[in-house]
Amino acid sequence: MNIPLLDLKAQYQSMRSEILAAIEATCDEQGFILGPRVVALEQAVATYVGSAHAVGVASGSDALLLALMALGVKAGDEVLTVPFTFFATAGAISRLGARPVFIDIRPDNFNMDPSLLERAMTGRTKAIIPVHLFGQCADMDSINEIARRRKVGVIEDACQAIGAERNGRRAGVLGDLACFSFFPSKNLGGFGDAGMVTTNDQALAESIAMLRVHGSRVRYVHEAIGINSRLDALQAAVLLVKLKRLDQWAAGRRRNAARYVQLFAAAKLLDRITLPVLDAHNFHIFNQFTLRVQKRDELRSYLKDNGVGTEVYYPLPLHLQNCYRDLGYVKGTFPQSERAAEEVLSIPIYAELTDEQLQYVVQTIAAFYRKH
Ligand SMILES: *Cc1c(COP(=O)(O)O)cnc(C)c1O
Secondary structure (H helix, E strand, O other): OOEOOOOHHHHHHOOHHHHHHHHHHHHHHOOOEOOHHHHHHHHHHHHHHOOOEEEEEOOHHHHHHHHHHHOOOOOOOEEEEOOOOOOHHHHHHHHOOOEEEEOOEOOOOOOEOHHHOHHHOOOOEEEEEOEOHHHOOOOHHHHHHHHHHHOOEEEEEOOOOOOOEEOOEEOOOOOOEEEEEOOOOOOOOOOOOOEEEEEOOHHHHHHHHHHOEOOEEEOOEEOOOOOEOOOEHHHHHHHHHHHOOHHHHHHHHHHHHHHHHHHHHHOOOOOOEEOOOOOOOEEOOOOOEEEEEOOHHHHHHHHHHOOEOOEOOOOOOHHHOHHHHHHOOOOOOOHHHHHHHHHEEEEOOOOOOOHHHHHHHHHHHHHHHHHO
């Protein structure tokens, strides 16, 4: 059996004609830069997450960069985030000449450990970027409480978490600004790169909308030095079709996650693997279903040889990346992030998986541990 980590073809087949019609209509209009489709998607995403505003941008990475710019982060400032995330979270900070200051994660849900925040703050701290990793929200209540007291901004990196909830509120309204990615492998993925920033703050929304078009509100009049980062109309057309089905896909992912829990328990594998830990305050949308496993790299190649696609998100924490040597972090500084990087393995979770496929994944893992 062959089970890729993610198979977008089945999803596409289920809505092919609707997507092609939306693309065709956009081509017939010949309006590709901003315009009504982008506005429609912004409104739809704002309604979906429950935010007052949403601004379409070119990628999740740019969403992070623009959110930091809107908060006025500049050279010499410090921004707190986690080292166990996709590079873009920290890269956006560095692009502005600011310094990423890393905070270790909690071992249970892989998200920022708020108990470590306060001691990492200095007079230069401007913002905190918690990441809702794998589709489960960080502990925003604690993070917001500290941020409010210390008067620093909070940017949710919600790139993996559209539709995720904490205490009944969706990612996108849990900080000052939130950043989404529509990279194809996210739960809501376009046919290329795209992103969005949501906020309840009108001034911040206006600032993002200005910064994404080279800092101008009125054409050829530049109030700030922005960038070119627009969500293009073709992506908006595709995403408008897909957004209608997002909850149904999330439900499928959650159903598969629950089934994995049953199957791993029945296979008596819980001494070799650790299942994702669900925080009772959270609604997890399982952009990834990430295990901690023994003999990770051997298991991974065994699964590959037997047709099961997996991925390690993420094998090298950011504080140990070559490009961050000058930050001066050494191995051992963030033990939870370093341990997670050695133990995690994400397995297929997309909604279209059949029960037979889920059983095959678990049986193959069980077969590996019988031999090892
Ligand atoms: C995908 C992702 C990003 C970047 O999004 P792009 O659209 O690929 O630029 C940022 N942060 C996290 C946590 C992500 O998963």
